[in-house]
Amino acid sequence: MKVLPPTLRENKRYLAFELIAEGQVSRDELIREIFSASGSLLGDLGSSECNIWLFEFEDLKGVISCDRDHVWQTRAVLATISSIKGKKVILHVLGVSGTVLGATKKYLEGADIFNPKEQSHINE
């Protein structure tokens, strides 16, 4: 298969995110929830335009790619995710970048994932 020349490839944005969750969430569960949220909010047509894809996900942080012109719709989809398999979650977008490397380096490396339980201990 021929790879498209760079100018003809679709332009993407990469969203670095953290998942603030009650417990551990697996990659497959998150993918299923993202597609269900996207299908529910945007429908098949809107989802195809947004082209949301879970690029990587490990230890409650990861990168989601989407179409360059639909970043705000993607963010809205991600904001409507409220629970995965009965565990409450918030998907918090840390930053948007034009490359995977940029998103990972700038927003994910060395970033601590927010853990509500630890935080409340500190306060006690």
Next chain:
Amino acid sequence: MARPKFYDLNVHTAPEGKNTIEEMVPLAKRFGYAGVAVTDPSNSCKPLRSAVTDGFEIISGVELSPENASKLHGLVGKYRQMVDVVVVRGGSESINRAAVENSNVDVLSNFGSMKENGLNHVLAKSASDNDVAISFDLYDIIYLRGGRRVKALSNFRKDLSLVRKYDVPFILTSNARSLYDLRAPRELMALASLFGMTREEALHGLSVVPQRILARNCPPANYVMDGVEIVDPSEGGCDQ
């Protein structure tokens, strides 16, 4: 440009909500808010005092759900001196009407998204004249699915057109009832863009209007009243 200061002026804490303010503040901070207003119902507990801890503002507020319009004015008068943000939970036509006509009310929330009780031109004009902010509760868009969300979105779109026409102040809020209901300011902007709100308008609703409400209710120490200023005689402010 300086970083805008974001506020969520309608957050519920325990016992009305699920989490205490101590649990919610670190997350709100993480999301980049400059402050949140705790607006628990008047009958659940005494409103807390406004405080600033580590640069984060916890603002005292109250959410009033009066049984009828005549009780509303009494309640507003009672709480106006105690708290910085007075939110009225609307619903019926008469309460909505009374709330937007009372300039001591800061925010009208849950004014009904059904056809019969929603925002109309009369309420919008009155809200604009009395500087009562309308709140877009994005909680519904996050949690509802299917037909009910369709309805909520189309109502918000209709409300937004009235807001634009009559220049009504408005705020965006997550109306959070627990830790996991909070959303970051940019996520709220994205949700608001679903019903046609522009980035500038959303910024206005998350930052400019809340700051104006707070400035109005927490005046600086030497404030007397509108248009009156204490002039230091030693500076020769007025010549004799």
